[in-house]
Structure formats: structure tokens, C-alpha cells
Amino acid sequence: GEDVEQSLFLSVREGDSSVINCTYTDSSSTYLYWYKQEPGAGLQLLTYIFSNMDMKQDQRLTVLLNKKDKHLSLRIADTQTGDSAIYFCAEVAPSGYSTLTFGKGTMLLVSP
């Protein structure tokens, strides 16, 4: 089946903006999500966007949704070393209510 696609690695300098991109599979997805995984830990929900929205802003985070291209992005402004983590894009799995299909994750490395 089709996969949720993400670039695997992103390296930025502290203070720069980071943009993590994702291409999802199901055009009928009602919600799309970004999860963050810090080293040695489980995933935590970072933010989400409803499919009738184009943009959602939450402090340093901006989520952009292009439904036509099935493209989702996460922008982190003023990236800090504490933002270094793996970021996962996720959509509701077509086969299962309440189950999510995750991308492979993008490792963000922030250098001082």
C-alpha cells in the first residue's frame, strides 16, 4: 500500500527555522498529526490540523496543509537545541477507526 512519506533527516542551526515535510495518502483524512519523539522516549502529540484548515499556528509551530497535493508541513520558528528529536507525521489509517498510520519520521538535529 501507499506510505506516508517524510524526508529522513534535517539539520539546522540554532535560531533558524526548520521545515519538515510530509506527503500523506488518504485524501479523505479528517485529521493529520505531528508527533515528537525525544531520544529514548515514546511519542508525544505535538499538534494536529483538521482537514478543513489550511494553516494552524501554535506558538513557535506552524502547520500548513495542502489538500490538493496531500502535503503537510511543520515549521518550527527559532529552533532550539531542545527541539532535536524525531518528528512523525500521521494520518488516521484507512482501515481502522482510531488507528494512525505514521510516516518513517524525520530526525531533526539542531546545532549550536
Place this chain on the structure above:
Amino acid sequence: DAEITQSPRHKITETGRQVTLACHQTWNHNNMFWYRQDLGHGLRLIHYSYGVQDTNKGEVSDGYSVSRSNTEDLPLTLESAASSQTSVYFCASSESSGFLTGELFFGEGSRLTVL
């Protein structure tokens, strides 16, 4: 505070042995999930449950089983461990209405090595 705990956090076993990974949540969530995380594959769904006595196969269920005898626990059993099952396993839970926000609460993971 409510939480979700996994045990053991680390386990080394031999090929062919049966292994059970425990998952316990105190949120009283109906939905529980098991994922495995592998380099190059991200997170893949193994099994999930929407409530007591309910279990469903996920994307990579072969060689795994689960049972749900109460709300709090969803143990994952590897019937006969294989080297391909070396991975980090994550348990997660969510409320019944959780699909609206998709907020899964994850445990800290169980690292399993099969020699």
C-alpha cells in the same frame, strides 16, 4: 497521575522462545495499540483493541498475538521469537473519542533483542 507503563524495558531472548511484553494504562482508555519501531520503517501497527475481549490485526501481525481481558492491560506475545522481531515495541492508548484528535499516549518502549 495516570500513565502507561511497559515492561520489561529491555529484554534479550533466544530464537524460538515465547516472549510476553506487558502494557498497563491507568487512564481507563478503551483503545490500546502495539507498534514496533524499526530503522527505515518508522512505526508499524501490530495489533490493536477497542475494548475488553476485542482484538484486531494490524499491518504486521504475523508472529504476534494479544489478549484483552480487562481495560488496563494489553499484553503482546511473541509465540516463537525470531531475529526479525528484534525491535523497539511501543504500547499506546487513547480514549474512544480519541480519533477526533488522534492523541495516542505512548509508553516508553520495550527494546527486544532476539539472538
